[in-house]
Every structure is written in C-alpha cells, then in structure tokens.
Amino acid sequence: DKMNPKKALMLSLAVATILTGAFAVTILLDLPGSVAYGISLVIWLLIAFASGFVFWTAILKAIRIIGTEEEQGTMYGIYYAANGTTAAIIAAVNLWAYNAGGGDSNMKSGFFWAVVSMAAFTLLATILIAIFLEGKSDKDLSTAEEDKFHFGDVVTVLKNPAVWMISVVFFCVYGVYSCSSYFTPYLTDIVKLSTTAAGVCAILRQYIVMLVAAPLGGILADKVFKSTLAWFRCGGVILAISIILVILVGTGAPSMLIAVLTLIPGLFSMCLYGVMFSTMHEINIPVKVAGTAIGIASIVGYLPDMFLNTIFGNILDKSAGASGYFQIFGILAAFCVIVVVICSYLYAKYVKPVRRANK
Numbered sequence: 185d186k187m188n189p190k191k192a193l194m195l196s197l198a199v200a201t202i203l204t205g206a207f208a209v210t211i212l213l214d215l216p217g218s219v220a221y222g223i224s225l226v227i228w229l230l231i232a233f234a235s236g237f238v239f240w241t242a243i244l245k246a247i248r249i250i251g252t253e254e255e256q257g258t259m260y261g262i263y264y265a266a267n268g269t270t271a272a273i274i275a276a277v278n279l280w281a282y283n284a285g286g287g288d289s290n291m292k293s294g295f296f297w298a299v300v301s302m303a304a305f306t307l308l309a310t311i312l313i314a315i316f317l318e319g320k321s322d323k324d325l326s327t328a329e330e331d332k333f334h335f336g337d338v339v340t341v342l343k344n345p346a347v348w349m350i351s352v353v354f355f356c357v358y359g360v361y362s363c364s365s366y367f368t369p370y371l372t373d374i375v376k377l378s379t380t381a382a383g384v385c386a387i388l389r390q391y392i393v394m395l396v397a398a399p400l401g402g403i404l405a406d407k408v409f410k411s412t413l414a415w416f417r418c419g420g421v422i423l424a425i426s427i428i429l430v431i432l433v434g435t436g437a438p439s440m441l442i443a444v445l446t447l448i449p450g451l452f453s454m455c456l457y458g459v460m461f462s463t464m465h466e467i468n469i470p471v472k473v474a475g476t477a478i479g480i481a482s483i484v485g486y487l488p489d490m491f492l493n494t495i496f497g498n499i500l501d502k503s504a505g506a507s508g509y510f511q512i513f514g515i516l517a518a519f520c521v522i523v524v525v526i527c528s529y530l531y532a533k534y535v536k537p538v539r540r541a542n543k
Contacts, residue, residue, distance in 0.1 A: 197310040199234040203227050204303040211296045232489065258402035259462075265398040272395070274305050275387045279380070288379050341476045346467040346534070349526050353416070354460055354485025356519035360423065360449070361457040362488055363516055364389060366496065367430075367446035370509045375439045385443050389450030397451045398458035405459050411535050412463045416456060416527040423452040424520035431510050431517075449516075456523070460485075463527075467534050 207227050210220055278298045285297030341347050367389065371382040401415070409415040426448040433445060461478065469477045496515075500508040 194310050194313050196234050197306050197313065200231055201303050201306040201310065203231045203234065204299060204306060207231075208296055208299040208303060211292060211299060214292065258399070258406050262399055262402065263458075265395050265458075267398075269395060271390070272387060272392050274302070275390070277301055277305075279383045279387065282383070283380065291379075338476060338480070341473050341480055344469070344477075346530060347469070347477050347480060348484075349530060350463055350467055351481040351484035353463065353523050353526050354481050355487055356523045357416075357453070357456045357460050358485050359488040359492055360427075360516045360519050361453040363492055363496065363512070364446075364450050364453055366509065366512050367449070370506075371439075371443055371446065374435055374506045374509060375442050377439055377443060381443070385446065389447050393447065393450050393454055397454035401455035401459045402462075404455065405462065411466060411531065412459055413466050413527045413531040413535055415459070416463070417524055417531060419452060419456050420520045420524035420527065423449060423456065424517045424524075426452055427513050427517040427520070431513050435506050463530075467530055 207224065210223050210227070215223070278301050281301040282294040282298040285295075286293035288294075365386065368382050368386040371377040371385060372379055377385070401419070404419070405412040405415040409418065426445075430442070430445050430449070433442060435442070464474065464478060464481070496512050499511050502508070503511060
C-alpha cells in the first residue's frame with residue numbers, strides 16, 4: 185500500500201521481463217534435464233509472483249464499479265474478452281516467432297525465439313504503463329479501503345462456509361480452464377497433428393474463443409439465468425459432457441473432427457471462468473470483508489497452477505498413449521460435477537430464497 189502503484193506495476197512487469205529472458209537463456213544453454221527443470225520451477229514461481237501479485241483487487245474494483253449488481257456477469261465477460269484479444273495477438277506472434285526461429289525442424293531455436301517474443305511484450309507493457317500513467321497521483325491509482333486485503337477480517341471470512349465452497353468452485357473452474365491446454369499435446373502426441381496445427385487450435389481454444397465465450401457467459405448469467413450460480417449449474421453439466429465426448433470419440437475419428445471437439449471444452453470453460461468472480465455478490469459477502477474474501481478465494485482458486493500440472497505430468501509418465509490423457513480429461517470432468525453440486529447448493533441457500541421473497 186505504501187509504494188506508488190505505478191512504480192509497483194512497472195517493477196512487476198520489469199521483473200517478469202527479466203525472468204522471461206532468463207528462461208530463454210536456460211533454453212539456449214541446453215542444460216541437463218533435471219537442472220533445467222529445477223531452474224524453470226524457480227523462474228516460473230517468481231514470474232507468477234511478479235505478474236499476479238500486483239493490483240488484482242484494483243482490477244476487480246474497476247469491473248465492479250462500472251456496472252450494477254445485475255450486470256456483474258456481463259462486466260466480467262467484457263473484461264475477459266478484452267483480455268483474450270490481447271492474449272490472442274501475443275500468442276499469434278509467439279507462434280510466428282517459433283516458426284521463424286526453426287519451428288518443428290529446430291524446436292530448441294523455435295522455443296527460444298518464442299520466449300524472447302514474450303519478454304519483448306512484457307517490456308513493451310512496462311513502457312506503456314510508464315507513458316499512460318504519467319502524471320497520475322497515488323490517489324488516482326489507489327484502491328478503496330473496502331477492496332483491500334485486511335488481515336483483521338481473515339477470521340471472519342474463514343468462518344463463513346460459503347467462502348470455502350465458492351473457493352472450491354473457483355479451484356475447479358480454473359483447473360478445467362487452465363488444464364484445457366492438455367488438449368494441445370493430446371492432438372500432437374496422440375492424434376498426430378503437426379505442432380503448428382495444434383498451436384493454431386490452442387490459440388483458438390484459449391484466446392479467440394475467449395472473445396465470444398467471456399461475453400456469452402456474462403449474458404447467460406445476467407440475462408438468461410439471472411444468476412451466475414444458476415448458470416454454473418447448467419454450464420458445468422455442458423462442460424462435463426463436452427469433455428467426456430472427447431474421451432468417447434477416442435483416437436479413431438478424423439483428426440480434424442477431434443481437433444474441433446477439443447475446442448468445445450475451451451468455449452464452455454471460458455464461459456464459466458470469465459464470470460466466476462461475479463458469484464461473490466450472490467453469497468451475501470459483506471462489503472466490509474469483500475476484498476478479504478476475494479483474496480482468500482483467489483488463493484484457493486489459483487492453486488491448480490501449483491500442483492495440477494505436476495500430477496498430470498506424472499499420470500502421463502505412468503500411462504502411455506491416449507490412456508493418460510483420458511485420465512486427465514476424466515479428472516477435469518469430475519471437477520465440473522463438483523461445480524454443479526456446490527453451485528446447486530449455494531443457489532438454493534442464497535439466491536432462491538431472495539427470489540421467492542421478491543415475488
């Protein structure tokens with residue numbers, strides 16, 4: 185809170201640039217596998233801290249204040265659509281850099297230049313922050329007191345079972361969204377698509393789809409179901425079915441059909457992930473502890489980044505061929521079931537009584 189937010193954000197991006205550059209150097213040095221893996225873990229841990237720690241509550245505050253309580257899903261959808269636009273451009277440039285650097289014929293060089301392009305983007309972001317926030321005061325950039333994380337409110341929030349349940353929902357939704365990336369190696373290793381074709385599918389699934397899915401999720405939550413929890417009950421079922429469908433089709437179908445089917449989980453996972461924070465206002469979290477509740481839910485919600493990839497990597501090491509990937513997809517489908525069960529309970533407890541009272 186004491187550091188100028190502009191300086192903090194610039195420092196965060198500058199550190200991310202340096203760390204990304206360091207990761208590129210590890211690729212270039214071609215270190216032994218165990219050494220490279222250990223260094224990579226440290227670098228990515230520091231990158232996660234540098235890129236995700238700064239100003240998160242301020243972003244949530246900005247989204248909340250530009251729309252009414254009834255428009256929160258739509259506001260989050262628009263935010264993630266804008267997020268997806270930028271991410272799609274960056275991913276496309278990275279793919280171009282990979283191919284220009286050597287592509288499938290020289291993967292080491294290709295990956296090196298792809299990572300260098302990422303470092304260039306974070307450096308550019310640092311420069312843009314310096315330009316566009318020039319002249320802004322601490323007051324202009326500060327976060328409201330109720331939106332900040334207060335350690336004094338932790339006990340109150342921890343005693344609220346709804347916070348824990350919605351945190352598990354966040355964990356499952358983000359886990360499915362982030363681990364939908366496993367469809368890419370599935371397409372290259374098992375379905376035998378080229379790295380470039382699978383990369384295009386990954387961009388479509390994770391970024392281009394975001395342009396449609398995030399606003400669509402907001403519209404469904406606000407206009408159709410009139411409740412994000414109600415939308416999650418239905419959306420979780422659809423997402424589970426779309427993942428199971430990929431498993432049932434197997435590897436015998438035409439490769440392009442399988443590739444298209446892997447895009448569907450990307451669509452619906454983004455429809456849920458893009459609006460998941462709008463569930464917070466439906467479980468009667470007091471404004472006074474809203475920032476603390478969001479902070480705790482975020483810690484739990486983003487835990488998949490800490491260990492899911494390691495667990496899934498072990499599954500792939502122990503189960504050769506499509507079997508390992510199908511186990512991973514089955515776990516992701518189970519996450520969807522958990523989302524449906526918890527959101528059904530929260531909807532019945534918090535939203536349904538209010539609707540009955542308003543009739």
